Amino acid sequence: MTPYVPGDSPVHRCPPGRKILALVAAGTLLFAWPRLDLALAALAAAALLSRLAGIPVRLMLAQLRPLAWILAVLVLVQLALDGWQAGLLVAARLAALVLLAGLVTLTTRSADLIEALQGGLSWLRPLGVNPAKVGLAIALTLRFIPVLAAIAAEVREAQRARGLERSLVALTVPVVVRMLKMSDDIAAAIDARSYDPDRDSR
Amino acid sequence: MSTRDIVFVALFAALTAALGLFPPVTLPMVGVPITAQSMGPMLAGTIAGSRRGGAALALFVLLVCAGLPLMAGGRGGLGIVMGPGGGFVLMWPVAAFVIGVLVERSLRSLSAWKEALILVLGGVVLTYAVGIPWIAAVARIDLAKAALGSAWFLPGDAAKVVLVVLIARAVRRAYPTLQAR
Numbered sequence: 361m362t363p364y365v366p367g368d369s370p371v372h373r374c375p376p377g378r379k380i381l382a383l384v385a386a387g388t389l390l391f392a393w394p395r396l397d398l399a400l401a402a403l404a405a406a407a408l409l410s411r412l413a414g415i416p417v418r419l420m421l422a423q424l425r426p427l428a429w430i431l432a433v434l435v436l437v438q439l440a441l442d443g444w445q446a447g448l449l450v451a452a453r454l455a456a457l458v459l460l461a462g463l464v465t466l467t468t469r470s471a472d473l474i475e476a477l478q479g480g481l482s483w484l485r486p487l488g489v490n491p492a493k494v495g496l497a498i499a500l501t502l503r504f505i506p507v508l509a510a511i512a513a514e515v516r517e518a519q520r521a522r523g524l525e526r527s528l529v530a531l532t533v534p535v536v537v538r539m540l541k542m543s544d545d546i547a548a549a550i551d552a553r554s555y556d557p558d559r560d561s562r
Numbered sequence: 563m564s565t566r567d568i569v570f571v572a573l574f575a576a577l578t579a580a581l582g583l584f585p586p587v588t589l590p591m592v593g594v595p596i597t598a599q600s601m602g603p604m605l606a607g608t609i610a611g612s613r614r615g616g617a618a619l620a621l622f623v624l625l626v627c628a629g630l631p632l633m634a635g636g637r638g639g640l641g642i643v644m645g646p647g648g649g650f651v652l653m654w655p656v657a658a659f660v661i662g663v664l665v666e667r668s669l670r671s672l673s674a675w676k677e678a679l680i681l682v683l684g685g686v687v688l689t690y691a692v693g694i695p696w697i698a699a700v701a702r703i704d705l706a707k708a709a710l711g712s713a714w715f716l717p718g719d720a721a722k723v724v725l726v727v728l729i730a731r732a733v734r735r736a737y738p739t740l741q742a743r
Binding site: 380387391394437438441442446450454457458461465470473474477493494496497498500501502504505507508509512528529532533536537539540541543544546547550551555 | 563564565566568569570571572573575576577579580583605609617621622624625628630632642644645699700701702703707725728729732733736737739
């Protein structure tokens with residue numbers, strides 16, 4: 361997981377919803393006007409903001425590492441086709457967006473992010489999407505990921521005893537079936553506690 | 563959606579995230595790493611069905627956009643969607659929904675071949691139809707080059723389709739989840 365870096369900078373205190381919107385705006389802007397000066401400005405802004413938030417340079421560079429070879433290939437292709445300016449533009453734009461996105465994650469607790477998301481989804485209500493249900497689904501998803509990993513480890517152990525640890529089908533089928541059974545139990549348990557997403561809990 | 567549907571949606575969103583935990587398999591011939599994650603929409607569509615599967619992948623994409631590091635290799639954030647692979651990721655909910663609709667429609671006479679065909683249509687053809695132009699636009703290379711670059715993933719996709727057919731058929735037999743339309 362990308363760690364949350366605690367702090368009290370203006371970047372940390374900015375409401376999560378506003379940070380996400382700013383990120384979307386920056387991305388749209390950079391793709392609508394593919395200009396080198398804009399991309400470099402965004403890169404500078406990312407560097408400046410991370411400095412302001414007190415994020416170590418090492419952590420920011422770590423955001424770019426998974427992208428390093430994609431960036432290298434992109435730059436080489438662009439260099440060969442359109443000259444160095446186009447290559448620099450693509451690289452600078454991608455790096456700026458990834459850094460800005462990383463900055464949002466590094467300066468926002470995931471609980472705050474989920475709450476902002478649930479609030480930001482209230483416009484979906486007329487379309488028949490209940491934000492409270494989305495909130496429940498998000499919370500369940502985050503809880504299910506470690507549970508799935510634990511069940512997968514158990515099943516792998518059981519299949520190793522049968523000499524089947526290399527068969528993906530023999531690993532996945534029992535995991536999914538067990539999770540489906542568990543889901544029915546969880547749904548029954550939630551209903552048994554009179555869960556009513558239509559009633560506003562606040 | 564009933565409570566059971568919500569729990570199913572969360573389960574398949576989590577399953578897609580968990581598939582990202584698998585170490586990427588590197589093909590011996592071409593050396594391109596392939597993640598198991600694109601099996602998420604296929605499994606969600608064939609096991610959870612159209613509405614729940616589509617919602618599960620939409621939820622997954624939403625969480626990735628919000629910055630949770632759920633993509634293979636611990637990546638996340640809007641940078642993923644805006645990056646070269648964004649078109650594929652954004653098509654996952656659509657793929658899961660379309661696969662679900664097609665499977666539900668032919669559930670009574672669903673042979674393994676038919677199911678594989680549905681998976682190729684929804685999980686490969688449909689996603690590449692958006693994914694390849696997206697690469698071309700983001701990386702500013704022409705369509706033919708983007709298509710050629712993506713062709714490296716086809717052997718992996720074929721393997722995934724076979725795996726999902728085997729898994730989905732076994733799971734549905736053990737624990738029926740779908741109703742024929």
